[in-house]
Amino acid sequence: MLGYGRLFSVKAKRERGHMHSILVTVDDTPSAVAARRLAVALARQCGAQVRGVTALDVSDLDRVEPIPIGGVQHAYDRLQHRKKLAGERRARIAELPDVFRRSLADEGMDAVCSTLEADVRDGLLRMIETCDLVVTGRDAEFHLEAVEGVTPLVHHIIAKGCRPVVVSGPQWNENGPVLVAYDGSAPAAKALQVAALMGILGSSGARILSIGREQSAALSVAERARSFLALNGVDADLEAVATKENPADVLMKRASETGARMLVMGAFGHRGFREILFGSTTRHLFDSAPVPLFIYH
Numbered sequence: 001m002l003g004y005g006r007l008f009s010v011k012a013k014r015e016r017g018h019m020h021s022i023l024v025t026v027d028d029t030p031s032a033v034a035a036r037r038l039a040v041a042l043a044r045q046c047g048a049q050v051r052g053v054t055a056l057d058v059s060d061l062d063r064v065e066p067i068p069i070g071g072v073q074h075a076y077d078r079l080q081h082r083k084k085l086a087g088e089r090r091a092r093i094a095e096l097p098d099v100f101r102r103s104l105a106d107e108g109m110d111a112v113c114s115t116l117e118a119d120v121r122d123g124l125l126r127m128i129e130t131c132d133l134v135v136t137g138r139d140a141e142f143h144l145e146a147v148e149g150v151t152p153l154v155h156h157i158i159a160k161g162c163r164p165v166v167v168s169g170p171q172w173n174e175n176g177p178v179l180v181a182y183d184g185s186a187p188a189a190k191a192l193q194v195a196a197l198m199g200i201l202g203s204s205g206a207r208i209l210s211i212g213r214e215q216s217a218a219l220s221v222a223e224r225a226r227s228f229l230a231l232n233g234v235d236a237d238l239e240a241v242a243t244k245e246n247p248a249d250v251l252m253k254r255a256s257e258t259g260a261r262m263l264v265m266g267a268f269g270h271r272g273f274r275e276i277l278f279g280s281t282t283r284h285l286f287d288s289a290p291v292p293l294f295i296y297h
Contacts, residue, residue: 025136038172055116173261177259180206188266239254261292263289266297
């Protein structure tokens, strides 16, 4: 029989989880700043180290543009303008690693920030192999410009990367429960397991939200998730919603109403996971969710 001290040790270990390294994309957009703050909070919660990565990517400015007939002067002016923008971006990117290191030093953490200068997307995937979790702003593209919705780079990280990803918008609530979107599918079950084992749920508890057409079926699904979390030392409340509404709309509404600090999700629906991951439902969540999304596939 385990003594009290042993039980306490097991509970503390479960709360901290098995996460040792967090990689955060470094940009200066509002979502990137929120992602950095979130990474710091998760590092404190789980006892992990934080590393940053940014990139000098001017490919969008270096591309060759066709010259219209009689438009030589216009093309030259455009070329000079793009060169100016590229120079400004290089200067700003050069500052980001120091800004990142200083911001984490202010939080009492030592951190490094790498700068990728070639083969950015493949280089980023190689760096992801060396961490446990990726935290990114949803508008990360290393172009230093805030955009609406999720960028192609973030899609690349989720689809091609080998680690769980937390995607943050420009706002983040440090308190509140973790909302778990659970439908009993294999992707949802895997996402819940990984989040629990990594310590993402912390000690503040979770709220399991199951959405279906029948209340009793949705409740049964949610009960299974709660049973799993109980075995991992996590208390969870249940909510079963019977509706024909778009699941994304229900999730965003409940995330706001409950003051959730994160939404854990795999997939929901009855089409293939890739269809769900990049389909309209999840895309709507990526673009508009009021809380960070924990994604694992």
